[in-house]
Amino acid sequence: xxxxxxxxxRALLSVSDKRGLVEFAQILADAGVELWxxxxxxxTLRGAGLAVVDVSSVTGFPEIMDGRxxxxxxxxxxGLLGRRGQDEAVMAEHEIAAIDLLVVNLYPFxxxxxxxxxxxxxxxxxxxxxxPAMLRAAAKNHxxxxxxxxxxxxxxxxxxxxxxxxxxxxxQRLAAKAFAxxx
Numbered sequence: 448x449x450x451x452x453x454x455x456x457r458a459l460l461s462v463s464d465k466r467g468l469v470e471f472a473q474i475l476a477d478a479g480v481e482l483w484x485x486x487x488x489x490x491t492l493r494g495a496g497l498a499v500v501d502v503s504s505v506t507g508f509p510e511i512m513d514g515r516x517x518x519x520x521x522x523x524x525x526g527l528l529g530r531r532g533q534d535e536a537v538m539a540e541h542e543i544a545a546i547d548l549l550v551v552n553l554y555p556f557x558x559x560x561x562x563x564x565x566x567x568x569x570x571x572x573x574x575x576x577x578x579p580a581m582l583r584a585a586a587k588n589h590x591x592x593x594x595x596x597x598x599x600x601x602x603x604x605x606x607x608x609x610x611x612x613x614x615x616x617x618x619q620r621l622a623a624k625a626f627a628x629x630x
Contacts, residue, residue, distance in 0.1 A: 589622035
């Protein structure tokens with residue numbers, strides 16, 4: 448493992464597209480990665496028998512407003528944005544755990560508004576706020592954090608686990624994809 452390789456100890460998974468999710472999460476869990484999750488994603492993972500830490504137990508704050516506010520919290524964004532060798536003291540002071548892997552894809556807004564008869568209220572509920580914020584935070588900190596927006600990239604992370612963690616080149620490619628996905 449080179450100095451540019453980041454081991455994966457903790458992952459936050461919050462996805463609308465659940466293709467391959469359980470299998471990928473099982474690979475992570477088998478590698479000793481702690482899984483954090485939200486709402487429906489946590490329910491899916493628990494249903495498959497995986498141990499999951501609810502984001503609300505990390506933040507000490509419940510999901511509110513019918514799930515509109517879940518991840519917009521300093522314990523999540525600090526965990527994504529914390530810089531190695533620079534932010535450890537403030538993270539320790541505020542009990543912020545580093546998040547090494549973020550797996551997020553956004554609510555299906557485009558598919559929703561393409562449906563016949565969709566109401567404005569239905570469309571509005573598919574506007575993702577926390578997802579893009581987390582994606583951009585993780586991508587900004589790709590020096591340390593891996594970010595996955597596409598289930599097609601799960602295999603790259605699984606392969607990297609065999610090598611002890613993700614390379615800088617992989618994190619950089621995935622960050623570019625996350626920025627494009629959230630633009």
